[in-house]
Amino acid sequence: MTLPEGWELVVGMEVHTELLTKSKLFCGCENHFGSEPNTNICPICLGLPGSLPVLNKDAVELAMRIGMALNCTIAPSTFHRKNYFYPDQSKDYQISQYDLPINSNGFLNLPDGSQVTIERAHMEEDTGKSTHLGGSGRLAGADRSLVDYNRCGVPLVEIVSGPDIRSSEQARAYAAELRGILIATGASDGRLEEGSMRFDANVSVRKTGDPLGTRCEIKNLNSLRSLQRAIDYEAARQVELILEGGTVRQETRHWDEGLGETSTLRVKEDAEDYRYFREPDLTELVPDQPWQDRVRAALPPMPAARRAKLLERIPGATKAQEDAVAVVIDLDLEGYVNAAADAGAEIAIAVSRAANELAAGIDTLSNLTTDAFTQTVLMEAKGELSATQSKVVLGELLANGGDPKKIAAEKGFEQMSSDSLGATIDDIISKNPDEWQRYKDGDDKLSQFFVGQAMKQTQGKANGKAVIAELQLRK
Amino acid sequence: MSSPLSRDDVAKVAKLARLRLTEEELTTFTGQLSGVLEHANDMNSLDLSALEPTSNPFGLTNVTREDVIWKSLDREAVLAEAPDAQDGRFAVPRILGEAP
Numbered sequence: 001m002t003l004p005e006g007w008e009l010v011v012g013m014e015v016h017t018e019l020l021t022k023s024k025l026f027c028g029c030e031n032h033f034g035s036e037p038n039t040n041i042c043p044i045c046l047g048l049p050g051s052l053p054v055l056n057k058d059a060v061e062l063a064m065r066i067g068m069a070l071n072c073t074i075a076p077s078t079f080h081r082k083n084y085f086y087p088d089q090s091k092d093y094q095i096s097q098y099d100l101p102i103n104s105n106g107f108l109n110l111p112d113g114s115q116v117t118i119e120r121a122h123m124e125e126d127t128g129k130s131t132h133l134g135g136s137g138r139l140a141g142a143d144r145s146l147v148d149y150n151r152c153g154v155p156l157v158e159i160v161s162g163p164d165i166r167s168s169e170q171a172r173a174y175a176a177e178l179r180g181i182l183i184a185t186g187a188s189d190g191r192l193e194e195g196s197m198r199f200d201a202n203v204s205v206r207k208t209g210d211p212l213g214t215r216c217e218i219k220n221l222n223s224l225r226s227l228q229r230a231i232d233y234e235a236a237r238q239v240e241l242i243l244e245g246g247t248v249r250q251e252t253r254h255w256d257e258g259l260g261e262t263s264t265l266r267v268k269e270d271a272e273d274y275r276y277f278r279e280p281d282l283t284e285l286v287p288d289q290p291w292q293d294r295v296r297a298a299l300p301p302m303p304a305a306r307r308a309k310l311l312e313r314i315p316g317a318t319k320a321q322e323d324a325v326a327v328v329i330d331l332d333l334e335g336y337v338n339a340a341a342d343a344g345a346e347i348a349i350a351v352s353r354a355a356n357e358l359a360a361g362i363d364t365l366s367n368l369t370t371d372a373f374t375q376t377v378l379m380e381a382k383g384e385l386s387a388t389q390s391k392v393v394l395g396e397l398l399a400n401g402g403d404p405k406k407i408a409a410e411k412g413f414e415q416m417s418s419d420s421l422g423a424t425i426d427d428i429i430s431k432n433p434d435e436w437q438r439y440k441d442g443d444d445k446l447s448q449f450f451v452g453q454a455m456k457q458t459q460g461k462a463n464g465k466a467v468i469a470e471l472q473l474r475k
Numbered sequence: 476m477s478s479p480l481s482r483d484d485v486a487k488v489a490k491l492a493r494l495r496l497t498e499e500e501l502t503t504f505t506g507q508l509s510g511v512l513e514h515a516n517d518m519n520s521l522d523l524s525a526l527e528p529t530s531n532p533f534g535l536t537n538v539t540r541e542d543v544i545w546k547s548l549d550r551e552a553v554l555a556e557a558p559d560a561q562d563g564r565f566a567v568p569r570i571l572g573e574a575p
Binding site for chain 1: 491493530531533535536537538539540541542543544545547548550553554559561562563564565566567568569
């Protein structure tokens with residue numbers, strides 16, 4: 001989407017991610033999505049009198065991994081109480097980091113070459129989940145809320161970007177790249193639909209060159225698509241409001257995916273209204289150099305480095321191949337691709353099959369061994385299977401596992417001998433003399449016509465490359 | 476020295492803490508809270524430039540625990556202590572609006 005001439009969009013992102021620890025941030029209750037309500041609660045996460053929080057060491061190390069992956073400075077940090085009255089925290093405050101976050105001053109490079117600064121990536125605890133019962137709720141006439149504290153105290157890292165994003169497409173690319181990084185660090189499962197990763201977008205508009213405009217914070221963005229749509233909607237709303245002589249009010253707005261609109265949730269409170277003060281029950285966190293070095297040594301390679309490494313094996317990769325490589329890395333499929341390529345198969349075929357057929361069958365990927373994938377791709381690369389047949393074999397392997405050679409035989413995908421293919425080609429040429437003449441005269445586009453005819457006559461058994469080779473022999 | 480705290484300041488702090496104060500209480504607490512702040516201000520007359528800021532008296536850092544799961548509380552026992560419960564959840568008066 002583009003704004004009217006002379007207007008500029010400015011977006012900053014706040015991304016919350018739950019950390020993949022076994023236990024909660026300050027107590028030993030299980031950090032688990034989907035347990036029966038209020039079965040993972042204790043005096044600490046309920047904030048009962050006399051209970052004392054103790055910081056989870058693994059949560060700290062995952063937060064440090066995130067900071068390192070985002071090129072942040074890791075510094076001594078403290079915890080604060082953010083005070084507010086709302087039943088999603090039974091102790092009426094959330095333990096968070098305020099003026100001294102563990103990670104600050106980083107950056108994230110996006111695949112398009114742009115860079116987004118990371119202001120901070122701090123630790124905090126998640127809140128409980130409330131269900132509102134009302135007139136239309138489950139219980140007629142009830143007017144109350146029900147609270148489940150299982151999520152309360154689950155470790156979170158909040159990643160705050162600078163106001164560097166200039167389009168909804170860039171916001172989406174940022175969110176996607178960040179998600180890949182969070183998964184690669186082992187800090188997050190990146191599950192947007194379960195809310196383990198959540199986006200908020202701070203959106204403002206300005207006349208190009210003007211100071212920053214008043215921003216609105218957009219919440220309830222549950223997918224990359226809704227993030228992009230909501231930013232487009234909100235930017236257009238703000239420009240229209242200003243052009244009509246109005247002013248943008250700083251507020252929190254709720255994205256409604258069905259209506260495709262944002263609406264006012266609440267007018268933003270001043271930061272000081274949370275009455276932040278140091279959490280007196282927690283000590284300072286000082287990750288010294290040996291600790292940082294240990295964490296850094298265990299940091300797996302990030303998606304950008306993995307993409308670059310795989311692309312090194314495909315010199316002169318097309319844009320489509322670059323996109324396919326991005327899918328392969330995103331879905332953690334490079335083990336398959338590298339195994340096939342190491343065995344001598346054409347890597348372009350391996351990448352394409354992984355980015356398409358394996359991506360489509362990702363839920364049953366455990367049925368497919370790297371060896372079976374390698375054999376299938378090798379058969380396709382050698383011309384023993386056509387592309388169509390190779391896809392069918394992979395589909396069968398993903399569904400039920402098995403031996404690719406056996407599956408190919410069972411499906412009747414035996415290799416066409418060059419003799420029988422040659423006979424087929426001769427037959428097609430004799431039936432299509434005009435097309436053959438034009439092809440011979442140099443109209444290479446017609447090769448696809450002959451491949452199509454050959455596929456038709458052989459019910460898809462012919463290999464496209466073999467057909468073209470046969471055509472060229474006869475030219 | 477004028478009072479470091481106005482009645483409006485105290486009214487705002489009370490509102491944020493969800494305290495309902497009468498006019499009389501507001502006067503009383505403005506005086507008392509001002510006294511506390513003035514006492515703290517006395518320290519500004521001391522030269523503390525040689526001292527490191529102290530956030531806790533123990534001198535401890537990096538107090539952490541291993542990431543180990545413990546047994547959580549029995550839900551029915553916990554909910555029995557709550558003013559109200561329904562469907563395994565704490566029941567509270569309906570809150571209008573969203574969490575901060």
